[in-house]
Amino acid sequence: MNKRTANRLALSVLWLCAGTTVAVLGAVIIYVFVNGIGQLSPEFIFTWPHGVNAEGGIWPTIVSTLYVTGLAMLIVTPIGVLAAVFLAEYAVQGRLVRIIRFAADSLASVPSIIMGLFGLALFVETMHIGFSMISAALALSFLMLPIVMRTTEEAIRAVPKYIRWGSYGLGASKWQTVSRIVIPAAMPRILTGLILATGRAVGETAVVIFTMGQAINLPISPLDSGRPMTVHLYMLAMEGINLPAAYGTALLLMIMILFFNLTARWLLRRNRRMQG
Amino acid sequence: MADEPMTTSTPSESKSTLKLMSKSMYAKEAALRNLFLLCATAAVAGVALIFLFVGVRGWPIIQDPGLGAFLFGKVWSSSTDQFGILPLVTGTLVITIGALLLGAPLAVGTAVFLSEIASPRVRSVVRPAVELLAGVPSVVYGFFGLIILRPIIANLTGGLGFGPLTAAIILAVMIVPTIATLTEDALGSVVPGIREASYAMGATTWQTIYKVLLPAASVGIIDAIILGMGRAVGETMAVVMVAGNAPQFFQGLGEPVSTLTSQIVIDMSYASGTHRTALFGMAVILFLISMGLVALVRVISNRKKEG
Numbered sequence: 001m002n003k004r005t006a007n008r009l010a011l012s013v014l015w016l017c018a019g020t021t022v023a024v025l026g027a028v029i030i031y032v033f034v035n036g037i038g039q040l041s042p043e044f045i046f047t048w049p050h051g052v053n054a055e056g057g058i059w060p061t062i063v064s065t066l067y068v069t070g071l072a073m074l075i076v077t078p079i080g081v082l083a084a085v086f087l088a089e090y091a092v093q094g095r096l097v098r099i100i101r102f103a104a105d106s107l108a109s110v111p112s113i114i115m116g117l118f119g120l121a122l123f124v125e126t127m128h129i130g131f132s133m134i135s136a137a138l139a140l141s142f143l144m145l146p147i148v149m150r151t152t153e154e155a156i157r158a159v160p161k162y163i164r165w166g167s168y169g170l171g172a173s174k175w176q177t178v179s180r181i182v183i184p185a186a187m188p189r190i191l192t193g194l195i196l197a198t199g200r201a202v203g204e205t206a207v208v209i210f211t212m213g214q215a216i217n218l219p220i221s222p223l224d225s226g227r228p229m230t231v232h233l234y235m236l237a238m239e240g241i242n243l244p245a246a247y248g249t250a251l252l253l254m255i256m257i258l259f260f261n262l263t264a265r266w267l268l269r270r271n272r273r274m275q276g
Numbered sequence: 277m278a279d280e281p282m283t284t285s286t287p288s289e290s291k292s293t294l295k296l297m298s299k300s301m302y303a304k305e306a307a308l309r310n311l312f313l314l315c316a317t318a319a320v321a322g323v324a325l326i327f328l329f330v331g332v333r334g335w336p337i338i339q340d341p342g343l344g345a346f347l348f349g350k351v352w353s354s355s356t357d358q359f360g361i362l363p364l365v366t367g368t369l370v371i372t373i374g375a376l377l378l379g380a381p382l383a384v385g386t387a388v389f390l391s392e393i394a395s396p397r398v399r400s401v402v403r404p405a406v407e408l409l410a411g412v413p414s415v416v417y418g419f420f421g422l423i424i425l426r427p428i429i430a431n432l433t434g435g436l437g438f439g440p441l442t443a444a445i446i447l448a449v450m451i452v453p454t455i456a457t458l459t460e461d462a463l464g465s466v467v468p469g470i471r472e473a474s475y476a477m478g479a480t481t482w483q484t485i486y487k488v489l490l491p492a493a494s495v496g497i498i499d500a501i502i503l504g505m506g507r508a509v510g511e512t513m514a515v516v517m518v519a520g521n522a523p524q525f526f527q528g529l530g531e532p533v534s535t536l537t538s539q540i541v542i543d544m545s546y547a548s549g550t551h552r553t554a555l556f557g558m559a560v561i562l563f564l565i566s567m568g569l570v571a572l573v574r575v576i577s578n579r580k581k582e583g
Contacts, residue, residue, distance in 0.1 A: 003480050003483065004480065006480070006482060006483075007480035007481055007482040007483070010482035010485070010486070011393060011481060011482060013385065014385050014388055014389040014393055015389065015393070016385075017381070017382050017384075017385025017386045017388075017389060018385070018386045018389040018390065018394070018398075018402050020382060020386075021382065021383075021386045021402065021405060021406060021409065021452055021456070022401065022402055022405045024409070024449050024452075025405045025408055025409045025412075026405075028412060028416070028417070028420050031420065031424060032416065032420070078315075079315045079318050080315075082311065082312045082315040082316075083312065083315040083316040083318060083319065085312050086309075086312035086313055086315060086316040087316055090309050090312055090313070091316070099320060100316050100317065100319055100320060102570070102571075102574065103319040103320040103322070103323045104319040105570045105574075106323050106566070106567045106570050107319050107322050107323055109503070109506045109507075109510070109566045109567070109569065109570050110326065110510070110563060110566055111509070111510025111511070111512060111537060111562050111563075111566060112510070112512060113510070113512040113537050113540055113541060113559070113562070114326065114330060114510075114559045114562055114563050114566075115326075117330055117333075117540065117544070117555070117556060117559045118325070118326045118329055118330050118559075120544075121329040121330060121332075121333055121556070122325060122329045126329065142322045142326075145318060145319060145322065146319060149316075149319065173301060173305055174305055174309075175304070175305055175308050196411075199411050200411070202413070203411070203412070203413025203414070203415070203416070204413070205413065205414060205415045205512075205513045206414075206512040206513055206537075206541065209541070210544060214545075230413055230415045230513075233415050233416070233419060234415050234418070234513060234516075234517070237415075237418070237419045237422055237423075237517060238516075238517065243423075246419065250416050250419055253413055253415075253416060254412070254416060257411050257412065257413065258408070258411075260411075261407070261408055261411050265404065
């Protein structure tokens, strides 16, 4: 085979790979959209499910999802950001840093179901918190910690060195430099990372199913149990009841996740443009 | 760097005497540093706590029914109190291998396309698509597989369409973003000089990709595939919804199987006693597998750096 023919053939295969990837995403989005859009109405979003087939709306599950996500972000943001500050600004390469990085990588690759069982064993049972928003949020925050740490560390490392030198040159201390110069400069990218992590938390199922409970409930206090949208979708789909509601839930989930992803993207692009 | 006090700077113009950093300020700086260190060790604490709390619940499996019966037992049946995980391990293995066979070429191809062929405009469509694919919740993939893919597979293989083939296809899509992103990074870090040298020798784009770039980036690509494998082994909800969840050995692409993760989800809500212990034991095994894969990636990368 002539090398030009081989080249053309191979390149078309590569085009096909990329095309398939985009097509799969398109298929999932369009499919969920087309089937779910008829279901979306204020009534579906703001009323309670009722009856054996969970007719009606999914309001409590939306609240549960947002509640647990917000709570988890509240827990993980300070810890994750400060941990990244340590790794990027303070840490001296050595054994301790290697151990921390290995632990963070391991945590990032822990299957989410294990995080669910861990949350069940530690928070729900050993600490007697029971199935609750706070148990689920704590378990979720362990899952999100490595994501927040990595994106924040990358953001801080992307801040040019000379800005720090300028700050030190003016006599600022380490903490003054970090808190007033480096973190504000890295802020857009840190926020992007946090928003992406939020998107992951919204879509998480296996962690929350064993830590939040599965009964439909409108959570008020962090100790209340509930059922998030993902678990609701899982149960509707597995029991094969009320498929329209399943489509509607899936669409709402996708909209929320698209929203978080596109916001993060937009923030990043705006930041890039501003820096020229 | 860390403990370098800011005292060596030249005296400021406003003050005539060289003023060292005050003691209280030094103490504050040190305290903050330790606080950050504490936050950073949260990751280590997380790993330790998971091992401890999942491990403690899974530990008794070593006495009853014994490690051998647990790891190599051929029957998983809660009604007869037999908890051998061999069928589940084979299920996980078959589905993971299937997902890698389908997903890895697709992902590497997409990454090569993004890094070597796509024009900036095409890239600005494909790359966000890959990233969004990573954001789709696994339960939505499972739902998609259950409603759309399962009937198609059922026509192909007979039966209901629950089984390794459906699960492998869904998982293949799910691991594409992981492998593609990391492979693209690996291709991006190949020094541009050898790419240009290859073109200067008259090589076509494909020859350059195949004979120069892929070998140069091979370590990174292998790492990417290993991490993709980790994702496939640990994926839960999507697999539960399409694998069929019958704890039996692999009998065909269209025959239901169960995996380590899916069996945990299905059984956890009602399991008690030895059954529950076995589920936690499975979680420990999954944890060890995923940590082992991360360690493997480290070893491979370090060897490359030294070599």
